[in-house]
Amino acid sequence: QQQVKQSPQSLIVQKGGISIINCAYENTAFDYFPWYQQFPGKGPALLIAIRPDVSEKKEGRFTISFNKSAKQFSLHIMDSQPGDSATYFCAARGDSGYSTLTFGKGTMLLVSP
Amino acid sequence: DAGVIQSPRHEVTEMGQEVTLRCKPISGHDYLFWYRQTMMRGLELLIYFNNNVPIDDSGMPEDRFSAKMPNASFSTLKIQPSEPRDSAVYFCATRLAVGTDTQYFGPGTRLTVL
Numbered sequence: 001q002q003q004v005k006q007s008p009q010s011l012i013v014q015k016g017g018i019s020i021i022n023c024a025y026e027n028t029a030f031d032y033f034p035w036y037q038q039f040p041g042k043g044p045a046l047l048i049a050i051r052p053d054v055s056e057k058k059e060g061r062f063t064i065s066f067n068k069s070a071k072q073f074s075l076h077i078m079d080s081q082p083g084d085s086a087t088y089f090c091a092a093r094g095d096s097g098y099s100t101l102t103f104g105k106g107t108m109l110l111v112s113p
Numbered sequence: 114d115a116g117v118i119q120s121p122r123h124e125v126t127e128m129g130q131e132v133t134l135r136c137k138p139i140s141g142h143d144y145l146f147w148y149r150q151t152m153m154r155g156l157e158l159l160i161y162f163n164n165n166v167p168i169d170d171s172g173m174p175e176d177r178f179s180a181k182m183p184n185a186s187f188s189t190l191k192i193q194p195s196e197p198r199d200s201a202v203y204f205c206a207t208r209l210a211v212g213t214d215t216q217y218f219g220p221g222t223r224l225t226v227l
Binding site for chain 2: 100
């Protein structure tokens with residue numbers, strides 16, 4: 001059973017464009033939604049996170065939009081740069097124990113120069 | 114701080130051999146998580162510890178997998194005997210108990226079982 005569904009699997013965006021990655025969840029007990037960024041050969045690293053009491057959080061070129069009623073959240077990367085090329089994982093906390101994260105399957109983003 | 118340290122970074126072994134992966138957490142972090150990453154299944158949580166005590170090992174795929182945390186500075190994930198389907202990247206991640214939800218991942222161990 002996939003608790004967090006992420007789409008698309010892969011994405012190609014032109015430099016300067018907007019990258020959008022979507023996630024949907026099923027469990028209403030989830031209360032923390034981070035996005036992790038992973039470069040080849042490295043471990044994932046926290047990029048940005050949101051809690052369900054706000055609908056949007058922005059940090060630089062990265063924005064999370066959160067729709068509690070639809071149980072969906074998305075990552076927007078404005079002015080995408082080749083250096084943003086990486087795999088992005090959405091995640092949610094609160095399912096099996098308050099300490100663990102359930103991850104989406106990841107989106108491989110390629111920003112072409 | 115050096116971050117989470119994992120060794121080895123790459124491991125190639127033959128089916129049936131024992132494999133031991135090692136993790137040194139960030140000093141002071143109370144939680145330690147072992148994940149497995151594959152293209153098909155993404156990032157899967159295998160087991161996690163709190164203050165060196167295993168809390169949930171429901172993600173461990175089979176009895177061939179075992180994990181220990183003998184002290185706050187060291188954890189191992191052992192596969193015995195290894196099988197080709199165990200080939201994956203294994204990550205260790207750690208977290209403070211309070212004040213943050215952020216998990217810090219190590220660089221991973223790429224395991225290939227021939």
